[in-house]
Amino acid sequence: MKLIVLGCYSATPRTFNNPTSQVLEIKGNLFLIDCGEGTQVQLRKNKIKFARIKNIFISHLHGDHFYGLIGLISTFRLLGREADLTIYGPKGIKQAIILQLKLSESWTNFKLRFVELESDEPELIYEDDKVTVTTIPLTHRVYTNGFLFQEKPNERNLNIKAVEDFDISRAYYQKIKNGDDITLEDGRVIPNEQLTFDPTSPKSYAFCSDTVYKVDNVPQLNGVTVLYHESTFLDEHQHLTDKTKHSTAKEAAKIAVKADVKTLILGHYSTRYGSIDVFKDEAQTIFKNVELAEDGKVFEF
């Protein structure tokens, strides 16, 4: 998996800070997560081909996560896009986009499909042969979902030396990778574990923004490879989290500990602080493996 952070600041776009948007690449598939104002320019700056984006996931309808979507769709249209586009987001997102397309008399020539979300329980909303995406119900000032991207179990790895020693035809390799035992021409049955190594563990990425500190989600997040969790505030402003429905860096770290994730990425920083390094320092008092999202930063895992 490869995560490209297009923007990771809260509230408003600024000269050097972009609002939330991320591109997640899983085995060659691109998923766009959130789309604050200016996302299309960030996509260009990061040299991401627009045509590769076929699914867009919007966490909630606050401007810093959503106001770049209509412009991106409009640009897709102007560039002559033909491929279908599916948008997953809170109920109401379809009306907002359709109204603006209607007012500009700019109907897309590609198929635009909306999957509107309104459940408060996790829902499987996307599945292909490599990946599933499930909503993570979050608690914010408006209806909000995080998204859990999970690779499907990988194939077993062929033990090349073993299959060659048994003189097994290449025609059987895919069956062996799928876990099948093999019957040789002399009738001997070779158990799959003699022909393969264990597959690499499927990876997972959980995007949690915007939300208060919410332990209810820990079971769903258990063991994820990478957790992106918003950390709008430092500990000194913890008293603001109740009204704003945001989290602190320490609260994000507590979720990371409880869910036993491998890596925590912080983001959605308030711009009130001089440096973002302090977010890492505070989180690391609770959880060791912390990374800081920054606009344009790429994580591979």
Added chain:
Amino acid sequence: MKLIVLGCYSATPRTFNNPTSQVLEIKGNLFLIDCGEGTQVQLRKNKIKFARIKNIFISHLHGDHFYGLIGLISTFRLLGREADLTIYGPKGIKQAIILQLKLSESWTNFKLRFVELESDEPELIYEDDKVTVTTIPLTHRVYTNGFLFQEKPNERNLNIKAVEDFDISRAYYQKIKNGDDITLEDGRVIPNEQLTFDPTSPKSYAFCSDTVYKVDNVPQLNGVTVLYHESTFLDEHQHLTDKTKHSTAKEAAKIAVKADVKTLILGHYSTRYGSIDVFKDEAQTIFKNVELAEDGKVFEF
């Protein structure tokens, strides 16, 4: 008058090209004209205080003139704005903005007023003690207006030597600037023209984008100080203007000649051309005093 070009390219925001937005300053009052995606960042880059913007004029509801408006309003709200804001634009603009504020449960704490336009005739839509703004009906793929900003006639300039020679009290200076004659204590009436010089001519600015070449507007544009006229295309692509309802640089220059304007500013360039200098070259074959809009450029007149 001072014109600050925030963005002047057509179609889509790009890494180094911003869609249409301009700030016009007239005697200390700021008017925002159009608001493509990213306008709020351009305002920050050009160090324009958000609080000074009280009136926003939107020509039409295509994305490159409009998709930055909801984000700007949202940012005004987040920054705690209290001053009223009035938005002038095509019918439908109110519904699009209100729907998005509703979906994000982000009602403004300042008064947001909409003046929705639907007439095909010029309308006086704004007036204060210094300025009037009148719509300029344009012809584009959707309902579109340009805007004519006109200074009100200036006060007469005081002839300091004359008023001192007649020993006239300062208490009468404003009356004299307003054009009144003065009766001295000895009964003599001094005609105003002996006490003042002619005022400087009021200036005017006409914003015409987006539109086809439209001679119907020439009488309304007659004699304006500065005409901003879109020039999406060069002459080689004149055949595209009919379908797209845009103009060429030469067509913009023809309007400037017919309306006898002082200065023509070109903008709304298609990004298909390598350099914008050619727009000026082509226009100057028809009209001499041509300037090129560029993002961040300031014109004083």
